[in-house]
Amino acid sequence: MLRKCIVALIPFVCIFFLTSEKMSDDGRAGYTGSPGENDCTSCHGSFPVNTGGGSISLQNTGMPLNEYIAGQTYNLSVTVARSTNNLFGFAFEALTSLNDNAGTLNITDAAATQIKTRVVNAVTRRNVVHQLNAGAMSGSKTFNFSWTAPASGTGPVGFYFAGVAADGNGNDNNDYVYKSSITINEQVCTVPDQPSGISGNTAICSGSNHTYSVSPVAGATSYTWTNPSGWQGTSSTNTISLLAGNASGTLPVVANNACGSSQSSSVSLLVSNIQSAFSKTNVSCFGGSNGMATVNVSGGITPYTYVWADFPSNNTSTINNLPVGNYALSISDSLNCTTTTSVAISQPSVALTADAGLVQTICEGSSILLGGSQSASGGTSPYLYSWSPGSGLNSATVSNPLANPIASTNYSLLVTDNNGCTSTDNTTINVLPAAEVSISLMNDTLFASGGGPFQWYENGAILNGDTLPFVVPSLNQSYYVSTTYSNGCIIQSSAFFYSTISVSENDDELHIEIFPNPVRDHLTISIPAELLGSYFEIFNLSGQKVFEEILGSTTLRSNLNHLTHGFYIVRIKESGADKFFHKKLVKH
Incomplete structure (x- = not known):
């Protein structure tokens, strides 16, 4: 297998690129030419470094001044280019001024790049290199990854980056090596200045909308507002619009950039949140108008103004002489904040x-x-x-x-x-008024006057069954009678003590005869001559006189056909004397 290697040595940062003509080799670490490392010109040495019209370049997005901020992550790209080549490889390394790893290299395109390490001067250096065959591209190839800057105080960092452009002839000859490096400095951060005073209304009504702002602060990239409790609204600019809550409080703001936040500026906000509660006296009597209501107000900015809907001329907190009903009230304070409430005056549900x-x-x-x-x-x-x-x-x-x-x-x-x-x-x-009832004696019988029904008593004990207007008494006993009138009143007679017969003679002594008895039509009465002119009377059992006749002869025949069937009492009283005769008569 043929290898073409280029190593670029630059004081602080090195990129190493390794590839074969057939891209049969992965990238390797430790050949970037950074301090303490070799380069690959011994393998790919046909041409001097950085010749042949090709190039290698680094795009360090987010670092226009080649300065980094500690801890921040940056997207980086390395591009290797030569118009007549179609195979490319690369390597990238970041070192501190002490030749240690600087920050953290991160893979963002795993199909094209990978992390590899190599120990150099007792330091395990980390490189971003190409994947096997990932550099096959006509004319140029860009490799993407990211780097997280080291901690604050690290100082300058060197980026070392190198690449190979192969000609594709199957051997290590005629390959071009390109390398470069840059130094980036740690940015010295300056937090923004404290914002100037906050402008906006500071005495406001609960539930109203208001805008607050500060002048723009040089170097600030955002602003942080902290709302009072219950307030609503957000903003990351120097202006914020808020919906006021119910509570007063403080509104602080700070200016921010990558280096931190400024000291805060704040403004105190006074909120008018009118609260009301009623004390009242309800109408005491149904249909009356002695109700009263007084409103107690808090939370607003005094003084208060009162407007009663039903009493527009009354601008006080109290209304009097109220009938039952609901009474609406509008309350305003010195900020012209307004709330509306009402009070219900009741009365007994039913009249006394x-x-x-x-x-x-x-x-x-x-x-x-x-x-x-x-x-x-x-x-x-x-x-x-x-x-x-x-x-x-x-x-x-x-x-x-x-x-x-x-x-x-x-x-x-x-x-x-x-x-x-x-x-x-x-x-x-x-x-x-009580009607009178009395007892009279006829021969051996006690008679009750007045209408019935009757009830007889002997020595205070009721005589059961004796409910007729007469009773035959026993000697030396006390009697009284009661009767119930049609009006429901019960009348009682005085007591009658029966001690002797009160008639002068009985019927045998008077030689009186009455027959027939029972009688159907005519009754014959025979009397002695001395009773001529006496009264012949017949009473029903209710004590009512139903027949009366003067005895004008010693024998008298009376027609009783008009009487109904029943029992009757016959009485003959001697004219001008206290002698009398009585007898029970049955009418058939």
């Missing part, structure tokens, strides 16, 4: 209502509860009650007092709720 109860009727001597099932409703509980007149009531301050009026009475109820609201209502209790 007193209920004294229905008009009712009771019997004399009875008691009754006043008021409705709810003597007070609506408004705001608890309630206070006041009944008038209070006489005859077990309490005039409860919801449903027990009333015992002796006569028909109009009652008034005043209800006061927890808010001091009042409501009144009236009712009437009608008292039915």
